[in-house]
Amino acid sequence: MRQAPLLPALAIALPVFGAASILLAWQFLLPWLGVPAYIVPTPTAIFGVFEKNLALLFGNLRPTLVEALAGFVIGNLAGVLLAVLFVHSRMLQAAYFPIVLFFNTIPVLALSPIIILIFGLGMTPKIVIAAVICFFPTLVNMIRGLDSASDSEHELFRVLSATRWEIFWSLRLPRALPMLFSSLRIASATAVIGAIVGEWIGSDKGLGALIIQATFNYQSDRLYAAIVLSSSLSIVLFCAVVLLERRAIRY
Amino acid sequence: MANAIEARKLDVGYGSRRQAVKVLSGLDLTVQAGSFLSILGPSGCGKSTLLRVVADLLEPLGGTISVLGETPHAVRSRRDVGFVFQDSTLLPWRTVRDNVRLPLDVGQGRLTRTIDDRTDQLLALMGLAGFGERLPHQLSGGQRQRVAIARALLGQPQLLLMDEPFGALDEITRDRLNDELLALWRRSRATILFVTHSIAEAAYLGERVIVLAANPGRLVKDMDMRPFKQEANRCSREDPAIISAMAELRSALEQAS
Numbered sequence: 001m002r003q004a005p006l007l008p009a010l011a012i013a014l015p016v017f018g019a020a021s022i023l024l025a026w027q028f029l030l031p032w033l034g035v036p037a038y039i040v041p042t043p044t045a046i047f048g049v050f051e052k053n054l055a056l057l058f059g060n061l062r063p064t065l066v067e068a069l070a071g072f073v074i075g076n077l078a079g080v081l082l083a084v085l086f087v088h089s090r091m092l093q094a095a096y097f098p099i100v101l102f103f104n105t106i107p108v109l110a111l112s113p114i115i116i117l118i119f120g121l122g123m124t125p126k127i128v129i130a131a132v133i134c135f136f137p138t139l140v141n142m143i144r145g146l147d148s149a150s151d152s153e154h155e156l157f158r159v160l161s162a163t164r165w166e167i168f169w170s171l172r173l174p175r176a177l178p179m180l181f182s183s184l185r186i187a188s189a190t191a192v193i194g195a196i197v198g199e200w201i202g203s204d205k206g207l208g209a210l211i212i213q214a215t216f217n218y219q220s221d222r223l224y225a226a227i228v229l230s231s232s233l234s235i236v237l238f239c240a241v242v243l244l245e246r247r248a249i250r251y
Numbered sequence: 252m253a254n255a256i257e258a259r260k261l262d263v264g265y266g267s268r269r270q271a272v273k274v275l276s277g278l279d280l281t282v283q284a285g286s287f288l289s290i291l292g293p294s295g296c297g298k299s300t301l302l303r304v305v306a307d308l309l310e311p312l313g314g315t316i317s318v319l320g321e322t323p324h325a326v327r328s329r330r331d332v333g334f335v336f337q338d339s340t341l342l343p344w345r346t347v348r349d350n351v352r353l354p355l356d357v358g359q360g361r362l363t364r365t366i367d368d369r370t371d372q373l374l375a376l377m378g379l380a381g382f383g384e385r386l387p388h389q390l391s392g393g394q395r396q397r398v399a400i401a402r403a404l405l406g407q408p409q410l411l412l413m414d415e416p417f418g419a420l421d422e423i424t425r426d427r428l429n430d431e432l433l434a435l436w437r438r439s440r441a442t443i444l445f446v447t448h449s450i451a452e453a454a455y456l457g458e459r460v461i462v463l464a465a466n467p468g469r470l471v472k473d474m475d476m477r478p479f480k481q482e483a484n485r486c487s488r489e490d491p492a493i494i495s496a497m498a499e500l501r502s503a504l505e506q507a508s
């Protein structure tokens with residue numbers, strides 16, 4: 001049986017209470033248990049970094065933001081375009097999809113040094129890594145989405161003598177949108193991961209670089225602040241995708 | 252006027268020509284233009300398949316078929332067929348109005364005649380006047396089928412193919428839609444091929460009822476209903492003449508199954 005939904009007031013109050021209880025335990029329980037601050041700094045210490053080193057934090061947020069956004073756009077766009085090509089040419093799909101599948105099995109971490117070798121140390125390799133991570137799930141989802149119209153929907157368009165172009169715009173594409181957006185939601189997190197991984201390997205700028213530096217210098221409050229910031233970045237991207245989805249899919 | 256449909260020794264099946272599974276075999280069928288034909292038959296006998304061949308959604312394996320005196324392809328290309336599918340096949344992202352308007356939005360390029368935007372008229376005709384801005388998921392099953400019928404009628408096709416359009420509806424709604432359909436047909440003089448599982452519906456609607464049998468699909472009964480009805484295909488559902496005709500159809504259907 002399905003449970004009755006929570007009262008609106010409770011639906012807001014309970015998650016707030018949950019988060020607050022965890023933060024309080026973190027603030028007071030962990031130090032009391034003797035967990036040293038260089039392993040887990042308290043929330044107030046992390047918050048202190050945002051006060052003291054705001055310029056440093058946001059200076060490093062900027063390149064990561066740009067790389068993640070650019071990678072997100074480029075990777076997803078490439079995935080969508082290739083999917084469109086593949087569903088219109090089964091021969092192309094048969095010829096190249098297995099190769100794409102093979103590339104997807106290479107872990108991004110193994111691929112990133114090669115990408116950095118090719119593109120050097122600027123922002124480009126990070127964008128490429130973020131794009132590569134976004135690309136594959138979107139390609140696969142988009143192919144499935146574009147093929148998801150039912151037989152009778154295709155027959156309806158055939159009875160109306162619709163052109164391939166009209167079938168694409170008025171049937172295949174709207175049918176694909178829900179699946180496209182579910183992969184965009186995932187990509188909103190993975191694009192940030194891609195940018196940060198790229199910065200780990202070769203960069204002195206960005207949240208990834210900040211994380212590495214802070215780790216080696218035992219500045220764990222700074223490390224945690226960088227983590228908070230990178231997850232906030234993913235959350236903002238995710239929310240933007242959800243807002244877009246609500247406007248695009250009304251049913 | 253020419254016949255709406257003339258099929259001779261028609262073989263139809265699925266799969267490639269060389270190893271096709273035959274569904275209809277040697278079917279001979281002539282349908283007068285402007286008539287209302289009901290098609291009965293056990294599940295899987297090829298009723299939907301027959302409509303598909305007429306609508307040029309499927310190529311016959313053998314034999315000949317002409318629709319409105321031409322090839323099915325020619326008739327489909329100039330959009331003289333309307334098709335109402337068993338599941339209403341409304342596009343969930345389009346409002347009711349935009350679903351009805353679909354024939355105006357796609358496939359216009361190959362059309363020689365212009366079709367008027369009769370969307371509002373059709374919505375009113377189908378009792379959907381206030382529903383234009385709703386989305387399909389906000390409608391009942393019966394309302395959805397009405398939208399599908401309005402969409403099929405928008406292009407004023409000469410031939411209307413209906414595949415169990417009211418199969419999922421309750422009996423009262425179905426009876427009412429049957430009467431609306433008959434009124435529409437009398438006004439438009441289009442030819443209607445109407446597939447159904449209900450003997451009562453087939454007898455009430457059709458000027459003629461055919462019964463198909465399965466494996467292979469063939470015609471086993473061809474019954475002219477006009478002697479049982481008054482002029483313009485009018486009759487009462489309780490008329491003893493209709494009831495006896497239904498009994499005859501039932502026994503043909505039982506033998507076919």
Ligand SMILES: Nc1ncnc2c1ncn2[C@@H]1O[C@H](COP(=O)(O)OP(=O)(O)OP(=O)(O)O)[C@@H](O)[C@H]1O
Nearest residue numbers: 265266272274292293294295296297298299300301
């Ligand atoms: N796309 C297809 N490919 C292969 N076989 C098919 C296909 N569509 C239908 N068939 C087969 O053709 C036969 C006739 O199918 P059809 O859909 O015409 O039956 P029907 O009389 O409309 O049945 P129902 O009353 O259940 O709708 C069935 O045996 C079915 O399995």
Ligand SMILES: [Mg+2]
Nearest residue numbers: 298299300414
């Ligand atoms: Mg059928």
